[in-house]
Amino acid sequence: MASKKTSAKGKRPRRYWLFKSEPESYSIDQLKQDKRTFWSGVRNYQARNLLRDEILLGDGVLFYHSNAKPMAVVGIAKVVKEGYPDPTQFDSSDHYYDESSDPADPRWFVVDIGYVAKTQEPITRDMMKDQSELSDMVLLQRGSRLSVQPVEKHEWRTILKMGGVKETF
């Protein structure tokens, strides 16, 4: 399958990310059913920069339920398409419509992610806070609100181990 974008493979080591989602708006079960989705609606410049420039094909994604019971990492996904303009910004009927975004110079970006696995149990925020290896996680820092954020390799490995899932992609 040809792609305009060059593959990330061999260009740099796989990197890891955490995507937050309120399960009432989009849950891991929905992703499992959909198999893949485009991560739309991010309207924060720091997160936008990651989606546009840093998050590459094959990267790993921790899927986190925010504002939920429990708040937890509930699964993993992988990046299946690199950054491209978020179509919802140009759709005037969409909740995420941004009238000030110029189609010739789009403001907001998405990536596509594909379902990989659910963790055997939710890895709750409390479980993560109890794990000293995870004490530097962006997610656990005070006031951290980034909805798309970087995860260190050792943090990724720790959480996959806690979740009983193997990196199979």
Added chain:
DNA sequence: GCCAACGTTGGC
């Protein structure tokens, strides 16, 4: 360019 007002996020 400063900063007060306002809106949102998201844990608690």
Added chain:
DNA sequence: GCCAACGTTGGC
């Protein structure tokens, strides 16, 4: 439901 921490907006 509360509110701290942020990000954005807009008047000056």
